[in-house]
Amino acid sequence: MISEVLDKRKQRMERLKKIRSRTKVHCQISCPECKTEIHKAELRRIGEICPGCGYYYPMTPVERIRFLEDEKTFREMWKDLVSFDPLSFEGYGEKLKQLQEKTKHKDAVVCGIMKMEEIPVAVAVMDSRFMMGSMGTVVGEKICLLTEYAKRKKYPLLIFSASGGARMQEGLFSLMQMAKTAAAIEQFQKAGGFYLSVLTHPTTGGVSASFAALGDIVLAEPGALIGFAGPRVIEQTIGETLPEGFQRAEFLEEHGMVDKVVKREEMKSIITTLLKIHRKE
Amino acid sequence: MTAYEKVLMARRKERPGIKEYIELLFDDFIELKGDQLGKEDGSILGGIAYFHSIPVTVIGHRKGKTTEENIACNFGMSSPEGYRKALRLMKQAEKFNRPIITFVDTPGAYPGVEAESNGQSIAIATAIAKMSALKTPIISIITGEGSSGGALAIAVADRVWMMENSIYTILSPEGFASILWKDAKMASRAAQMMKITAHDLKDMGLIDEILPEGKRAMTVLEERLDQELTLLMKIKPRTLVQKRYEKYRYIEGDYRPYKE
Numbered sequence: 001m002i003s004e005v006l007d008k009r010k011q012r013m014e015r016l017k018k019i020r021s022r023t024k025v026h027c028q029i030s031c032p033e034c035k036t037e038i039h040k041a042e043l044r045r046i047g048e049i050c051p052g053c054g055y056y057y058p059m060t061p062v063e064r065i066r067f068l069e070d071e072k073t074f075r076e077m078w079k080d081l082v083s084f085d086p087l088s089f090e091g092y093g094e095k096l097k098q099l100q101e102k103t104k105h106k107d108a109v110v111c112g113i114m115k116m117e118e119i120p121v122a123v124a125v126m127d128s129r130f131m132m133g134s135m136g137t138v139v140g141e142k143i144c145l146l147t148e149y150a151k152r153k154k155y156p157l158l159i160f161s162a163s164g165g166a167r168m169q170e171g172l173f174s175l176m177q178m179a180k181t182a183a184a185i186e187q188f189q190k191a192g193g194f195y196l197s198v199l200t201h202p203t204t205g206g207v208s209a210s211f212a213a214l215g216d217i218v219l220a221e222p223g224a225l226i227g228f229a230g231p232r233v234i235e236q237t238i239g240e241t242l243p244e245g246f247q248r249a250e251f252l253e254e255h256g257m258v259d260k261v262v263k264r265e266e267m268k269s270i271i272t273t274l275l276k277i278h279r280k281e
Numbered sequence: 282m283t284a285y286e287k288v289l290m291a292r293r294k295e296r297p298g299i300k301e302y303i304e305l306l307f308d309d310f311i312e313l314k315g316d317q318l319g320k321e322d323g324s325i326l327g328g329i330a331y332f333h334s335i336p337v338t339v340i341g342h343r344k345g346k347t348t349e350e351n352i353a354c355n356f357g358m359s360s361p362e363g364y365r366k367a368l369r370l371m372k373q374a375e376k377f378n379r380p381i382i383t384f385v386d387t388p389g390a391y392p393g394v395e396a397e398s399n400g401q402s403i404a405i406a407t408a409i410a411k412m413s414a415l416k417t418p419i420i421s422i423i424t425g426e427g428s429s430g431g432a433l434a435i436a437v438a439d440r441v442w443m444m445e446n447s448i449y450t451i452l453s454p455e456g457f458a459s460i461l462w463k464d465a466k467m468a469s470r471a472a473q474m475m476k477i478t479a480h481d482l483k484d485m486g487l488i489d490e491i492l493p494e495g496k497r498a499m500t501v502l503e504e505r506l507d508q509e510l511t512l513l514m515k516i517k518p519r520t521l522v523q524k525r526y527e528k529y530r531y532i533e534g535d536y537r538p539y540k541e
Contacts, residue, residue, distance in 0.1 A: 186411070
């Protein structure tokens with residue numbers, strides 16, 4: 001009798017051990033640069049920065065917003081917008097479906113409103129996991145809707161860019177999003193609005209050459225690749241390998257093309273200060 | 282004609298370039314150079330002239346015809362200095378209420394080390410943003426290759442027209458094919474899928490009008506410019522800007538994103 005109970009207990013303990021070890025493996029993540037292991041929850045708490053070498057893990061829009069907002073103040077807007085697939089481009093519809101399932105978002109940007117130290121902010125965060133954060137009609141439309149909303153409400157506008165450029169699968173419709181978003185930002189700024197643009201890894205092509213470049217203040221995360229043409233295209237054109245650090249955030253700062261490179265650790269406090277300085281009563 | 286044949290047509294050296302258009306359509310053209318920030322970029326030609334009796338500002342990409350000219354104009358691939366010059370001339374036009382006419386023909390913005398270091402992205406973004414709100418009429422004509430942000434940087438306009446054998450595209454079909462299939466030789470298939478011909482783009486509502494080529498080309502273009510400039514110059518600047526904003530804001534027409 002006793003041995004039976006002990007046996008069952010032993011079995012239970014072993015099952016539990018198994019589950020625990022599995023969970024541990026699942027929640028533990030190792031840095032691609034220095035292999036330092038860290039628990040996912042801990043990583044989230046410290047802003048997706050490797051404690052070993054300072055490597056920046058890519059942040060999903062939700063992680064980015066959680067890291068910045070006053071607790072539970074973010075409200076997502078226009079989240080159900082999907083692309084019309086204007087060119088009926090081969091394979092594009094399926095690809096969108098797959099990514100929508102994987103990321104739980106409909107396209108490459110999350111928009112909404114949140115508060116930072118009580119200040120309401122219209123915020124957009126691009127998602128580099130979603131077709132390289134490329135800008136098609138949905139990204140363009142949502143950025144415009146957000147910008148127009150911020151203009152009406154007289155809220156500051158904060159956009160985190162991460163994008164490989166315009167979305168090829170939507171052809172010229174994507175190119176037109178550059179004009180559309182830039183025009184919206186222009187109207188917002190002319191009306192006195194404050195637009196803070198933060199460039200994260202990578203910000204290139206049509207996004208870097210439209211709304212992302214137009215911030216009243218432009219910040220960048222350390223090491224982020226930022227440029228119009230991609231490094232591979234440039235190398236092919238000039239037939240030389242590029243100097244180290246070329247098109248990185250620090251390089252742009254040195255050449256006077258971004259206002260400030262800001263470490264992720266300091267991002268929240270700098271943004272908050274800038275929002276306070278530009279607050280209108 | 283297949284889409285790729287159109288691409289090749291659009292790139293032909295024998296096509297009229299900015300110089301021919303200026304010579305045949307305008308009088309008393311005076312070229313104005315430089316970005317006033319340290320450089321002159323030959324890949325964009327700009328200046329003032331008379332169209333019939335109306336003073337206008339003319340800006341366009343210049344590719345050059347001979348090898349020597351090609352090199353001097355960097356094959357029509359502009360650097361930030363070129364876009365800054367274009368914008369400077371456009372602001373000048375706005376000040377003096379001169380309509381702006383732009384001629385677009387570029388393989389794209391120049392992908393070079395110096396261009397990047399000098400802020401290619403910012404120059405293009407600024408040109409696009411400011412053009413969207415200029416208080417003077419703008420007509421853009423895609424005459425050959427209208428490729429990428431380098432084309433758009435001088436093509437945010439009240440009227441966008443395409444010559445019938447020109448193309449307007451997000452990137453070259455070769456570039457498209459090498460990204461999508463890692464094979465630039467698939468350009469012909471890419472051109473077909475990308476919908477970059479004047480007829481495709483007109484059907485989708487992304488451009489306003491297709492202009493004929495051949496013998497009648499200049500006569501028709503002159504006539505249409507005359508009609509549209511007369512029309513646009515009657516519109517109040519504020520209304521003009523508002524309409525231009527709405528044109529791009531809702532450019533997708535029936536292809537707009539929708540709520541799922």
